[in-house]
Amino acid sequence: MQPSLIQATRRRRGFGAQAPTRRHRAVVCVLLLLVACAPGVAQQPQPQPQPAPPAATDEFVPISQLPAQDQLPAAPLLVTAYAFVWVALFGYLLSVGRRLTKVQREVDRLESDIARGTRT
Amino acid sequence: MPKWFMPLLGVNAVMFAAAPFLIARADYESTMGLVQKIFYFHMPSASMFLLSAVVCGIASARFLFGGSPRQDRLAYAAAELAVLFGAITLVTGPLWARKAWGVWWAWDVRLTSSLMGWMVAWAYLLVRKYGGPGSDKLAAGLALFGMANVPFVYISVNYWRTIHPKTSVVPTLPADMGTALWFSFACFLLLFTLLLRVRVHLEEQRAKLDTLYLSLDE
Numbered sequence: 001m002q003p004s005l006i007q008a009t010r011r012r013r014g015f016g017a018q019a020p021t022r023r024h025r026a027v028v029c030v031l032l033l034l035v036a037c038a039p040g041v042a043q044q045p046q047p048q049p050q051p052a053p054p055a056a057t058d059e060f061v062p063i064s065q066l067p068a069q070d071q072l073p074a075a076p077l078l079v080t081a082y083a084f085v086w087v088a089l090f091g092y093l094l095s096v097g098r099r100l101t102k103v104q105r106e107v108d109r110l111e112s113d114i115a116r117g118t119r120t
Numbered sequence: 121m122p123k124w125f126m127p128l129l130g131v132n133a134v135m136f137a138a139a140p141f142l143i144a145r146a147d148y149e150s151t152m153g154l155v156q157k158i159f160y161f162h163m164p165s166a167s168m169f170l171l172s173a174v175v176c177g178i179a180s181a182r183f184l185f186g187g188s189p190r191q192d193r194l195a196y197a198a199a200e201l202a203v204l205f206g207a208i209t210l211v212t213g214p215l216w217a218r219k220a221w222g223v224w225w226a227w228d229v230r231l232t233s234s235l236m237g238w239m240v241a242w243a244y245l246l247v248r249k250y251g252g253p254g255s256d257k258l259a260a261g262l263a264l265f266g267m268a269n270v271p272f273v274y275i276s277v278n279y280w281r282t283i284h285p286k287t288s289v290v291p292t293l294p295a296d297m298g299t300a301l302w303f304s305f306a307c308f309l310l311l312f313t314l315l316l317r318v319r320v321h322l323e324e325q326r327a328k329l330d331t332l333y334l335s336l337d338e
Binding site: 072077078080082084089093103106110111113114 | 153158165207218315322328332333335
């Protein structure tokens with residue numbers, strides 16, 4: 001068999017390695033480059049999601065459909081809290097003042113009784 | 121009453137009148153908004169509640185181990201203030217929580233221990249009123265438990281998982297919020313001092329009345 005015929009037969013049957021051509025080298029280099037760069041590409045920061053536009057631009061949500069906690073107005077709670085503080089403090093001051101006046105009056109009365117030497 | 125009492129009461133009234141302006145000027149908290157402004161009266165009243173419990177506890181300990189009636193009167197006065205400031209704390213807190221947490225009350229460690237402290241103060245007053253002879257010493261023992269509860273209330277938010285704001289919130293407040301808070305705190309501290317003084321004076325007058333009745337009986 002002639003050498004050229006032998007080589008053709010081997011190539012057809014898949015025997016033996018073909019010598020890499022310049023084109024093959026280029027393809028392999030590109031593939032290696034892609035594989036090497038893949039982790040770097042994967043680790044690149046993802047583009048930040050744009051802030052969602054306010055819901056009201058897409059649809060109007062009636063306040064009655066919000067959760068109960070979000071519907072609750074803050075002002076009545078705040079006013080009630082401060083009113084309670086004032087009422088409690090004034091009430092206590094009045095209570096102490098009233099008790100003090102009563103005891104003071106009793107003390108004065110007893111002192112005057114003792115001074116007069118009489119017992120009522 | 122001492123001479124300084126009425127002028128200081130006037131100063132305190134002016135301070136309380138000015139406090140809402142400072143509170144209104146303070147910035148809104150970003151997530152809670154308007155309702156967070158309850159904080160400026162809630163936190164100082166809670167501090168006065170704990171201070172009352174400590175004063176009551178120390179005076180009771182001195183009364184138990186020293187027998188001084190003056191300390192007993194101080195303890196009695198402080199217990200009443202603990203009930204007053206505790207009531208303010210336990211009412212303003214749930215009003216704030218209703219909006220901020222969505223519930224009036226949570227069995228959180230801070231809230232529960234505060235409620236326990238308040239009930240101990242009530243127990244002190246009830247024992248004094250209905251306990252009969254010897255109730256002063258029994259109540260003094262209760263006051264010691266009330267005082268022991270105070271550090272527990274304070275640190276509870278830092279050691280247990282809780283929805284209540286931690287103690288680190290106060291030192292990190294921005295200037296305008298801090299000014300409003302510390303001004304309110306000064307208002308409450310002065311008020312506490314004045315109320316304690318007038319309440320002790322009432323007990324002194326009652327003691328004087330008892331002495332007068334005894335002298336009449338003899």
